Amino acid sequence: MITEKTFRNDGYAKVTGRAAYADDISFAGTLHMVPVYSDLIAANNVVVDASEAMKVPGCIRVLTAKDVPGTTCFGQIEQDYPMLITDTIRSWGDVVALVIAETRTIALEASELVVVHGDPVKPVLTIEDALKPYARVVPSYGDSNIVVHHRMRHGDPEAMFDQCELIIEEDFETQIIEQGYMEPEAAICVPRHDGVIEIYGSMQHPFSTRRFTGALLGEPLSNIEVYTIAVGGGFGGKDDTAAIVCARAALGARLLSRPVKMTYSREWSMRESYKRHPYKLHYKVGVTSEGQILAVKTQMYADSGAYLSVTPWVTWRSTAQCFGPYSIEHVHADVYGVATNNVFTGAMRGFGSPQVNFATEQLIDMIAQRLNVHPLGIRRINMVKQGSSTVTGQVLDQHTVSMEEVMNSTVHEIGYRKKYDRCSHGVSETDELYGIGLSISYRGASLGAEGMDFCSAIINGQYDGSILLETGIHENGQGSESVMMIVLAEELGIQLKRIRYRRSSTSTIPDSGTTVATRGTIMGSSSVVIAAKNFKELLATHLAERLKCTPEEVTFHNDKIWGLTFAQSLTWEEAMKELFLQRVTPYAFGTFKAPDVSWDDTVGQGNAYFTYVYSCQAAEVSVNKKTGKIKLLNVVASHDIGKAINRAMVLGQIYGGVTQGIGMALSEEIKREDGKITTLNFDTYKIPRITDLPEMTGIIVENSDPQSLTGAKGIGEPALELIAPAIANAVYNATGIRCTSLPLSIDPQELK
């Protein structure tokens, strides 16, 4: 642990309300853009008539696909998402036109007058319908609604089922979830006199934003400069959609040569932005009489909606981590992404794991109950240990495999064993039934075999001894800038106040990938370590003579640079001045490349991730016999994150992630009718309020990870991915009712 106190470089700016988010930024002469939707869910031959809208005084222009100088369709994997639809509508979230006016009020008024005609076709709205033999093919590419199929072929489960004492087959279903960032998407784009378009947007991936914008404008990436500003949360949800909002505003700014602002209402955000994939999962699990899981077969179907986005990556993680942190010799998995005419799905914190964990961690408890073995025992027998092989054939010998240590810490803190024996199992003398449940997981850190994984950092020493730091990791609210500063201060042995985190733009730092996948801390801080090493080498080389020692003997600590004795030292002010006098720029660049991973897609085997975060969460609930209402009483969450760099922020991530997981477990669900989302705001889409939450205890387990240059892994996603099955297990232990779909609900009739 590096620091005990809470450190946030942007803390005061945010608490005082001074931090500027996209909609808080204004430029003289700004025009306002709003999107136009159609009530059509799926239609061909779409024609947009904006003639009436253009008659509204102050309405400047209505843009359609015809006005796009570049390509309207783009995407991270398949270039299928229409930033403006051309002639085909595939979902209720599709944008048919963009109205630009002198004020937002005028733009809204004019947008009501845009008329959209099209020939409706019967939408495909369920996975079942999409998979029918003669189903209409939804995507613009390919010849099937199966847009991706990942396979795992590990051993031969079919041959092993005969040898099993117990076979459990079960279906599970998870709901559609909205990321629910508090700040809806917004962007303001400014055409600069030198031809560059500046973008200030609420997005979590500046480089993705630049790619979407470059595609729409038909311009090189160097023409577009995306700045980092305060972002009101992302949770995976501010990649594609948020990038597209920026690209649309940039299109307006380019065509009209004026600043253009586009700020989404909550309803537009809920309607258009991608959600967490709903899954249907089927599992067949074979177990010996001793509780050893011998064989697993699973099929999963994820509703990708009308566009691909990152469905292949989300479902890949579900494949690579298809049965929890367990070492099982015979596993076959088939995981499908299925296109429908629903609003598309994409990245959200957890990314294909919360759905799987909801099924597998309940299956483990079901096995325990059927074999009359303790749930902890079943987990201990099967969990990965040091040197274990995972279901992808990866041997876990490069880091500390702390699954049991992490589980024990939660079990001890919450008092699981004693409380487990007190569970009501549907019988109690009062109206309240009591239950406790737990779940465990491991999570591959960073992208793994999903994609290219590297990150850069720049250290720029100033003449007066102050230091500018920037990295390719984006601040979405999680506190990444503060982490990078703490790591640099530690590496250089300097006070934090020397460091100013420079908010980078896409023109100042190389593309370091997106700030997703729990990769900010592990990738960003490792890149800072490498840049700091290069920086120290440069300084040592040029200061050794002044310090009367060799470069190898120069050390950095106590906010000074040292030779071999107390007499030989330089303040940072002196040292930086010395370098400038020597005509040497105190500037260093560092890139951290993730350790190698491997993957064979034909059999779903390989070293999927270079390291794993181990987690265990437990929950206590009471369930009211008369109403069926589930009340959370207590939550404990332990995570081995390698090393805590900013302890308070780690706990903040744990509590925030658990809370989002509680929403998934108990209250959140995007509802639809005929392809239209009916839960468009927080009155109907219920994210947890302060009064919905129990006492929470976060436990940080630290086994420094040799794959990370700081020893730190990450916590963003692990915190969310396993509380729903823990609560489901607690509800079962309270009521005797197994909930296999989300959000959990208990019919009081069944309790009588």
Add this chain to the structure above:
Amino acid sequence: MSTITFRLNEKNISLEADPASRLLDLLREDLGLSAVKEGCGEGECGACSVLKDGVLVNSCMVPVGTIEHCSIETLEGLRETDEGRCIIEAFADTGAVQCGFCTPGMVMASIALLRSNARPTLEEIKVALSGNLCRCTGYDMIIKGVQLAAERGDGIW
């Protein structure tokens, strides 16, 4: 349009406005008070919280016509006061901030609470902040922020 006269952050102000328009838009767009945030536009999230005659309200739900002769307080007016500084420092010290978008509203709700109840219980804090949504923190450190402000601010509330 009609002339609206009210008190904004301890200063009298008079301006032309549409009485049916939202107080939120008047504050953000016309008066440039951007600490007031819009998260939902329907009174569910509390990001636009301000004090109207000392009472916590969602400014997105307040028509400008109803603030005639009222006192409106926003974070801009409170952040340099003893009360404001106390709660701001407590929030910063406890790590109550992540993305920060809900934070100004949380600060306003906390000030409204502590002015009426300088020593709130945990349950009282939860009830007072129940109109404010936060998606990042799980609220734990926000609660600790309010508790710290209550402890440190003995006498000022």
